[in-house]
Amino acid sequence: MGYKDIYDRFISAIHRGDLKPGERAPSIRSLAQELGVAKKTVESAYDILIGEGYLVSRGPRGTVVNPDLVIDSAYWNQSPTRLEDPDLRTVVDLRDTRGFFQLGIPSLDEFPYKKWLLLSGKAVRSMTYEDMNYPPVMGHLPLRQAIANYLSISRGVNCTADQVFITNGYNSSLRLILEAMASSSDKVVFEEPGYFFGQKLLERRGQNLHYAPVDSEGVNVDFLETHHNDAKLVIITPSHQSPLTVSLSLPRRHQLLNWAQERRAWVIEDDYDGEFHFSRKNIPSLKSLDVFDRVIYVGTFSKTIMPSLRTAYVVIPKALIPQFYETAEIVETGLPLLPQRILESFISSGAFFKHLKRMRSLYESRRRMVRDAFIEIYGDFFDMPLQNGGMHIVAFLKHGAQDRELCHIWQSHNLQVLPLSMCYAQKKHRKYGLVIGYTNIKSKQEAISALRLPYQQTLELL
Template identity: 65%
Template sequence: MSGYQTIYQRYKQQILNGQLKPGDKVASIRVLAADLGVAKKTVETAYSILIGEGYLVSQGAHGTRVNPDLKLQRRPPPDNIAVADHELQQLIDIRDNAGHFRLGIPSLDAFPYKKWLLLAAKAVRAMRPEHMLIPPVMGHQPLRQAIANYVNISRGLNCSPHQVCITSGYKQSLALILQTLAAPQDKVVYEDPGYFFGHKLLQRIAKNLHYAPVDRDGINVDYLLKHHQDARFVIITPAHHSPLAVTLSLPRRQQLLNWAQTRQAWIIEDDYDGEFHYSKKVLPALKSQDPGDRVIYVGTFSKTIMPAMRTSYIVLPKKLVNRFHETAEIVATGLPLLPQQILSRFIAEGHFFKHLKKMRSLYQARRQMVLNALHQVYPQRFYVELSDGGMHLVAFLKSGSQDQQLAELWQQHQLLVSPLSLWYAGKTKRYGLVIGYTNITSEQEAITAFKRPYQQTVALLNG
């Protein structure tokens, strides 16, 4: 194949594969010829053919681009992109696709973008040569200080910045904790139902994994003590359970803390949306009630600021700090410094507190919008047990167990709900739809969305 034909085929293939998209700018003839070490005439010939066939358009001084009007048939992703676990792929699709009622996504329309951009500009202008070195594995010190101040005030903790470890997300936090503390045969107990991605991670890294059921008062501690008193780790979401959104009761909190102190076990507290409470009767974090220092507290900014931050944190018992630092030096690399600098300013200057206050009232209103819409469109099909806060609600089926079929049907209409039964590990399950409400801006928007699959939903539920 001659030189121009090679260039022609490469560009055509890139365009057909979707790697070059309509409107994308391509290299100039002079630059590409110099880069490939060929004559300019060779590149000109290839571009002329591509322009003649409609793949490229020449815009004179503005360069050459992929034809903005080019209509290509969308190709499915290669088979090796999809995961083998069907349930996992279903949750990935819900998480990553655009649509209504997405789970765990903070309000994107109400975020203070201008303030964030101003802080980002300040951080960039303040960049110095030492900021180009490897970032500290335990995290940027001003950010650790800001987080310590925040959790001490808002969640009732009593920690120092020395105890805060910055991670790239809940899954890394969980993996780092077990890598640091767990022996291969240590028993790990997880809530049932429990956070789906956490469950999938534990199946891969915890060889001795067991479950304890959750009811309207949170994890059943009596069951835990009867069947798993020898557990080394218990992983819970006490503020708002994931996904049932119930709160761990005070008697059970005390019972669990007493057990951990007696058995010298560890409680991993995932406080993933503990900031979002809608009444004045706010239970503090379990960590704040822990005189024996047996609770390892895990928080995240994915639910309060943006998932793209990929920033979470662990508040460690004092006696574990050195062990975690050593493990982090071996298995972690530290998060990029610039996002940590922006985030530390956002918290330290008080913008984070203001944002959370605004989101609490906004989410409470949006939850009511979705609840009203659900009852209007499907008045006899679901019932909801409202909690004191959170970012989603669970619409339980009044009859039947077809939540997975129903969720798949709604997902075809871009309603990105999750089937509740998919979050269970055991055979005893409840059935319903887990529905996010944080990005619904009006009751009418929710009504319109719920109506899309109405006929098919009624037919399915009527059997």
């Protein structure tokens, strides 16, 4: 049982009238003993209930149902909204819940807030009447210029501002590309395993979706040539494959680009965390090798700055700019101007480059620290190889395939890990393990304390 189950039970009991305003709730210790869960699990549920106003903490006198609570029975009688796909429900819960080892979140404790707030204030004060109009559909021109300059220096991408489209996240970028370039009958090839939400988006759009396996050198291009020579789009994560974190080898990069040119196919490069490469110098993007202009480059600031900014970008081959512009006019609403101006200032001032340099060093040490803590406690059950970079680590089960059951146990202790098997669309050739974020773990002791919470249950399962 997880904290969400406890939360749901309280909500149900309050709305049914089983727990009335002013009535005392069980103590955390006694409820944890009764349900057979960790105190931390009950504490997490109580914290949410208190934050939402259902419960009130009175210190030593205990916790009670809010005496001023007014129950809207009509609302309660409505059918609740539930996600039908259990895998989607699991990943959405992970994304929407704060906890240890959360995936895809940059180090929020080390972000230069003061600098960001200073630039935000300047951006607000410099707003003019002209800025109150509709923002450009491609995005704020100075921001697009700043991104083009950054990509040229940091990722080796030779592009101009005219090729850069600002979007509000990866899904928005992928939808824009599909709307502009692909019909439902066009074959699209995705990595196996691959990014969960990208896979679900393609499935829901009814794409002619196929998969290419990933090994230690990245996506298998020989497989692509043998089985999918008629593909129109290939979507990959070459810098750090999602979720396995392996890098696409240089021979395969050239092989893929030559194949795309010969077959008149397009490659979508999702470079979601390519900035964070540790073992050697930062590897160039696939786009930097693209002499044929067959690569559509997708980047995001969710991993380098903050997810709540909801800002990403697409670099379009020159030949495709007109059709992307026309599509964007119809399907894209554009981002608010103010965040774009703040982001442009952050990049142009040099603060972004300075922040990335600090994060590379910090992430390298935190990654090693979390891995060492994990191996110290669970080394008998998992293999945990370190790749050359990325913002998460994969712990492969040495035996068995119970990563989903294990994930549920860990989530009940507020450890927001993802089962590796969930990233596979097909049942054959699956690998099993846990995908673990490390970027917000501040010390080895913090990692060890968190990892020990599900130890006994993990031992019993494995």
